[in-house]
Amino acid sequence: MYAEERQQAIAQLVGERGRLSVAAIAEQFGVTTETVRRDLSALERMGLVRRVHGGAVPASSLAVIESGLGERDQANTAEKELIAKAAIDELPPVGGTVLIDAGSTTIRFASLLPRDHRLTVVTHAVPIAARLAGLPHLDLHLLPGRVRTTTQAAVGADTVEALERLRVDVAFLGTNGITVDHGLSTPDHDEAAAKRAMVGAARRVVCLSDSSKVGTETAIRFARLVEIDALVTDAGITAADRAGLEDAGLEVVIA
Template sequence: MYAEERQQAMVELVTEHGRLSVAAIAAQFDVTTETVRRDLSALERMGLLRRVHGGAVPASSLAVIEAGLGERDQANTAQKELIAKAAIDQLPPAGGTVLLDAGTTTARFAGMLPRDHRLTVITHAVPIAARLAVQPQIELYLLPGRVRTTTQAAVGADTVAALAPLRVDVAFLGTNGITLGHGLSTPDHDEAAAKRAMVTAARLVVCLADSSKVGSETAIRFAGLDEVDVLLTDSGIDATDRAAFEDAGTEVVVA
């Protein structure tokens, strides 16, 4: 089957089912997940479907689909573990200050923070704060705001205002999607505003994102690639995407 025929069949299949995962599409057409992601990116550029986290929906879908924390925590668990472990190397020296964004990979990272490495941690994520509150080497600050049910993160004007005067050593961020043209993005306006404020507050910005996020775009852009110092991802990232990100000035570290 030629690429054009496969892509047309993908559009028909996604339209028929309403939503399909990258893995399901790869199995259906007996191709790699990297091939599927390239096809989906091409089809999205043509306006024939829309990419979402881990798959695609018909272009006619107007509602933004945002998976809950529990659902996202079950996806790509092995890759997230590797990324979280690799993120330890990005910590500042003992006594430094870090911002931890909400997310399933950042939550794993929080659970791996060394017990002999003193840090000040600032977060808006309730699950991360609960995990770190009992660790004596962590001086913990929980940002104010309205807590979203979907991500269990504080957002809103109070959150952004609390971040405004801060200057931290490293911000560890999650993202729903990352592309060369659209940068880092998320579906929610308030979530994007909090992430944007974290980027502004940090000397070093590190994004923890498994390769399923690469090539995916959601509604609200919160950072350009030129604002991200390091992208920590897994070996599923396509070589072309990696080269493009590095050309844009982002160091790509494969866990």
């Protein structure tokens, strides 16, 4: 089957079933997941499908359904634990300042902050602030804003304005998708604005993302790859995806 024929068949199947995962498409057509991601990117550019986390939905879908924090916390848990542990090596020296984004992996990272490493921690994530509040070795700052139900993170004009006044040593960010062409992305405009402001506030930006999000594009880009210093991910990333990201200048750390 030629690539064009396969892509047409994929688009038809997605339309019939409403949603298909990358793994299911790969099995259906006997190709690699890397090939499927390329096919989905091509189909999305043609306006035939819309890529979502881990797969695709018909282009006619009115909105991408964003997974809630609880649902995301149950996915790829082993990989997220490894990523969180590896990201500890990215901390600045004692006395430094870090910014921690909302997300299931960044929550794990925050929980692992060493007790003998004094830091100033800034976050807009209510669950992270709740876990770190009262720890004597941390100077904790919670950003203002409207708290989204989905991510339990503060967003909006007040959040962005507060971030624009900040300068931190390292920002630890989550993402819903990361590709060479589209960069780092998320489905929500307000969430993207907050993440974009975090990138601008940091001297060094480290993304914590499991490999299932590599090759996925969601609606709103909040950073280009050149704005990110490192990606901490798991061993499930394909050799081709890793090479593409590294060729674009991103340091890829495998947990």
